[in-house]
Amino acid sequence: MAQLLFRKMTKADLPAVTKIENDCQSHPWTLLQFLDGFNAGHHGWVACQDNAGREEVMGFAIVATVLDESMLLDFCVSPKFQQMGFGKRLMTFILERARAENIVQFVLEVRASNRPAIALYESFGFKKISARKDYYPAKIGREDGLVYSLSSF
Numbered sequence: 001m002a003q004l005l006f007r008k009m010t011k012a013d014l015p016a017v018t019k020i021e022n023d024c025q026s027h028p029w030t031l032l033q034f035l036d037g038f039n040a041g042h043h044g045w046v047a048c049q050d051n052a053g054r055e056e057v058m059g060f061a062i063v064a065t066v067l068d069e070s071m072l073l074d075f076c077v078s079p080k081f082q083q084m085g086f087g088k089r090l091m092t093f094i095l096e097r098a099r100a101e102n103i104v105q106f107v108l109e110v111r112a113s114n115r116p117a118i119a120l121y122e123s124f125g126f127k128k129i130s131a132r133k134d135y136y137p138a139k140i141g142r143e144d145g146l147v148y149s150l151s152s153f
């Protein structure tokens, strides 16, 4: 029976992570951007399915922390594992880590059209604090970015 585990992302995960990113995002980060993130000190976490010692990355999160504030920079669940509760479990793990590290504010930015992600974040109590007009490139033109914050968790 496969087990779900969460662990730190390593550079060896980047091919799988980049594949999920490409499958999930309209304007995906490149492998080089993930590598730059490692060098900049971003924290990457992966959710894996462990099947008798064979791991498959199902989703990941990238978090940047400065002092007692964290920012969620990227968050994806592979399409083949979406809507099965893994996004919720990965977010629960990320927020538990933040709590253990005494983080007082967690912020993130999301495309205004991204209903699944917004529903997920709001279900954890994230509140919209601002909007950045035309922040993201879209398939046609630009779209707004919504900034969400969680400060009691």
Ligand SMILES: CC(C)(COP(=O)(O)OP(=O)(O)OC[C@H]1O[C@@H](n2cnc3c(N)ncnc32)[C@H](O)[C@@H]1OP(=O)(O)O)[C@@H](O)C(=O)NCCC(=O)NCCS
Pocket: 024, 025, 074, 075, 076, 077, 078, 081, 082, 083, 084, 085, 086, 087, 088, 089, 109, 110, 111, 114, 115, 116, 117, 119, 120, 123
């Ligand atoms: C957003 C995302 C991470 C959710 O992951 P997931 O594993 O499918 O989410 P879960 O199955 O744990 O669902 C958790 C909650 O998210 C919301 N949700 C997930 N998929 C949804 C959908 N298609 N429509 C509406 N709400 C949805 C619901 O609130 C759901 O809770 P519920 O099942 O109690 O209704 C996933 O859709 C994804 O990777 N999307 C592409 C990448 C992306 O947009 N990342 C966010 C960038 S800011």
